[in-house]
């Protein structure tokens with residue numbers, strides 16, 4: 001499908017592919033399946049695409065994924081351009097783009113679509129970008145004639161990510177969100193003394209890149225060609241950046257960033273723990 005190759009390339013995707021919804025349904029909860037069917041009655045096909053975001057190993061206290069523009073909006077906007085092409089070809093059909101906000105298991109979809117390897121750290125690996133890619137999907141009821149691309153193998157399970165994780169969150173063979181420091185940095189409200197101690201020892205105030213940095217596929221990742229993820233970056237936040245901001249003025253200042261969705265509270269708390 002040359003025209004889809006061109007449409008995804010024009011949208012900035014480094015790779016794309018498709019999977020049958022029926023192959024993903026077994027990996028979804030009943031609630032997720034119901035939500036997908038509410039969005040798209042008779043879902044048949046899931047297109048998946050990967051968008052690189054690595055912009056170099058710059059010092060900072062935010063996870064690399066959160067330094068550029070909010071990927072939810074960027075990826076959805078870019079996928080929308082693909083949907084416009086699809087609608088021209090299939091005017092009777094509907095197409096639903098999403099990034100990290102749909103009931104679909106994105107990593108599974110991308111893996112089944114043949115885009116990259118399934119990493120033991122829970123992320124998709126797409127050489128030469130490593131795990132530094134955002135995934136997006138387009139759900140449709142259209143029966144597209146997709147190129148047959150078998151899923152790539154799983155990663156070699158070298159164990160470097162598991163050994164590097166300071167939280168033991170990869171011990172069970174995959175990520176355990178309840179232990180993960182990335183989840184903890186984003187949690188609202190009061191933390192236990194033990195959780196505060198873990199954040200104090202953590203180098204970032206938002207997210208965690210430790211298992212990604214340890215992965216050999218990320219030893220020399222290719223940089224993102226996409227301007228939203230490679231220019232105008234916010235590498236670091238300090239107390240002065242957040243001083244005096246209300247929820248509203250925080251959103252005015254940082255609302256286009258992926259670290260903004262919880263408001264200023266968790267960022268202020270995490271910063272204050274570093275100062276104690």
Ligand code: SF4
Pocket residue numbers: 164165166167168169170175179180181182208209210211212
């Ligand atoms: S993001 Fe950090 S805490 Fe979470 S699994 Fe990776 S290394 Fe462990």
Ligand code: SF4
Pocket residue numbers: 119120121122155156157158159160161162214215216217
């Ligand atoms: S560090 Fe090793 S085990 Fe972990 S995702 Fe990378 S290749 Fe797989």
